[in-house]
Amino acid sequence: MPRQGQEGRPPNRLVHEKSPYLLQHAHNPVDWYPWGDEAFARARREKKPVFLSIGYSTCHWCHVMAKESFEDPGVAALLNREFVSIKVDREERPDIDSVYMGICQQMTGRGGWPLTIVMTAEKKPFFAGTYFPKESRAGMPGLMDILRQILTLWHGSQDELYQAAEEITRLARPGPILPAGDPDRMLLDRGFRELAAHFDPKNGGFGSAPKFPAPHILIFLLRYWHLTGETRALDMAEQTLGAIRHGGIWDQVGSGLHRYATDARWRIPHFEKMLSDQALLVLACTEAYEATRKPQYRTVAEECIAYVLRDLQDPDGAFYSAEDADSPGGEGAYYTWTQEEIDRALGPGEAAVASTLFTLTPMAGTGTDPGSIPGDGRQQRCVLSAAGTAPVPAEGLDITGQDVAIKRDAIRSRLAAAREKRPRPARDDKILTDTNALFCTALARAGRVFKNPAYVSAASRAMQFLFASLRDENGNLLHRYRDHVSGIPGFAEDYAYTIAALIELYEASFRIACLRDALTLNSLFIAHFRDADDGGFFTASDMADDLPVRKKEWYDGAIPSANAVAFDNLMRLSRLTGDAMLEEEASACARFIAGAAARSPSAVAGFLAALACSPQTGAAQDLVIAGDPAHPGTRALLDAPGTRYLPGLLVLHRPPGAAGEEVETVAPIARGREDRGGRAMAYLCSGSTCLVPVNTPEELLNNLRGGKGRKATP
Known part of the structure; x- marks a missing residue:
């Protein structure tokens, strides 16, 4: 999937890849290699530095750098002559991205994509950055200037570059392990x-x-x-x-x-x-x-x-x-609207209703007040957001809240139908x-x-x-x-x-x-x-x-x-x-x-979320429901916890007969926890303490610990 305007160029090595991101660059004039031994072997053989570019297919600034630099014959000529160039899809190879993004953050204090690395054939970097324009502007160094400066150092001070690369790589390796917490x-x-x-x-x-x-x-x-x-x-x-x-x-x-x-x-x-x-x-x-x-x-x-x-x-x-994010009309073109487009899609009456339900925020000058558009604003592209503090505000409309919801859905459907006629993003x-x-x-x-x-x-x-x-x-x-x-x-x-x-x-x-x-x-x-x-x-x-x-x-x-x-x-x-x-x-x-x-x-909020409902914080409860899943009593016990917010609860179901024996082979904790005389039973434990088994939803709910926050739940 070459980018628009590249189709007539002969392909480079990326044409054989599966990644949509790499295929977007398969018709660049840059002689890209995918990550692999072939590229690094050539760099060693020809004693050239490696230019590594990491991004992903839906990255806006990756598209910008591709258009400005990697589709430019002058940039390509310099890269092809003096470097071995490698493209990596960060979503395909998160391990590569993780290593070099960490190094970029270590060297520059920031990171992002596209990620730009220059390194030795031994995969040890000595330069790192993110997006660069082709030429220097507004205090931002340009890629061409950076590449020329690197080449000057490579040919004049290569030993120093290798020493720097060794030290950067050493610092990137796992350091002294912090004490366990x-x-x-x-x-x-x-x-x-x-x-x-x-x-x-x-x-x-x-x-x-x-x-x-x-x-x-x-x-x-x-x-x-x-x-x-x-x-x-x-x-x-x-x-x-x-x-x-x-x-x-x-x-x-x-x-x-x-x-x-x-x-x-x-x-x-x-x-x-x-x-x-x-x-x-x-x-x-x-x-x-x-x-x-x-x-x-x-x-x-x-x-x-x-x-x-x-x-x-x-x-x-x-x-x-x-x-x-991008489509043929530019970034956000598929999702944004002008007032004229809304009027045309909805008609005057529905457009007036839509102006009550939604707010238009101009793409340019986001510091302006919501809905304020310079001039008549009818041609300025804007982003829709919902008006008011409720999902379906009825204020200002002479109709009931239920009717507002119906109106809102109808307006969304008509806008969606109009939007579908536009070229979709990739x-x-x-x-x-x-x-x-x-x-x-x-x-x-x-x-x-x-x-x-x-x-x-x-x-x-x-x-x-x-x-x-x-x-x-x-x-x-x-x-x-x-x-x-x-x-x-x-x-x-x-x-x-x-x-x-x-x-x-x-x-x-x-x-x-x-x-x-x-x-x-x-x-x-x-x-x-x-x-x-x-x-x-x-x-x-x-x-x-x-x-x-x-x-x-x-x-x-x-x-x-x-x-x-x-x-x-x-x-x-x-x-x-x-x-x-x-x-x-x-x-x-x-x-x-x-x-x-x-x-x-x-x-580590993801870890904290798991810790907050774990045995380490005393918030865990383990429930085994034993009974025939077709029996209403079993179903009632299985459904009962769903009426509460119980993030620390885990439920295991042990059916009777051979199916129950199969559960026991996978989860030995279910052994001995069976129904009684055909009546489903609920076995509830917290840590090493287990309660007397019960057989009604009311008894089970009484035993389930709801947490301090549960009293605010309707």
């Missing part, structure tokens, strides 16, 4: 205080522009409120979710979450849509609905799921990675194991909470695809699938998120095969990623050998870290099965994260 309530309190100090009380969210939704932080706040009764945590989560839903960061016409907001009020987004962001928002809204029973959170989750199923689902059931149609598994987790949890079996079925179908298409002959996970070809050995995120999805699918369906598969993958994960000396898990497996540094990340990025998810998985699996060895692994992982994050616990 205490994963306890105090860590949760410190994490909350940090987040509260950075909270924007006027607009919601954290810090100033740009604003990232970070739904995993909101999940931690909900669980912290549940554990401690701290109402400010609940308020922060709800205010942020409301601001996101009403802002331009939410696609008011077609649903779905854009990448981030460029302003503090959530009005002007970076328009890229990523599968991982949709998954996390669904999880946060589903949990907010559990905690508050407010229907608007369920609505957002369901609309977000509808967007993914409509626009990102592969015919075989898995999910594509992202949709671009879609990154590669299928990644980690983000697919994350969305499966969101689907399964939403299906369980909203009692929607279609969501659970969609999650099961996607998981079947992953197991059929993204494993090698030994059962190890692969990372990427596209164009009927799988490849790239799986990373820690692939294993951690797939295991989490299988556990969630078990809780949504009680199919014991899900739990068995989770345990099998978890064994592979421990065998190949575990740091036996210091706890936690490496990003790449022990079979990977093509990077100078083996990273072990503890902090969250756009999604919770693999170590945070692994801790949660290990703890949940140990509780579901009674396996003490898994509990020990979880504890070792928790101590590693707590030690590494001691100075900034809010950087």
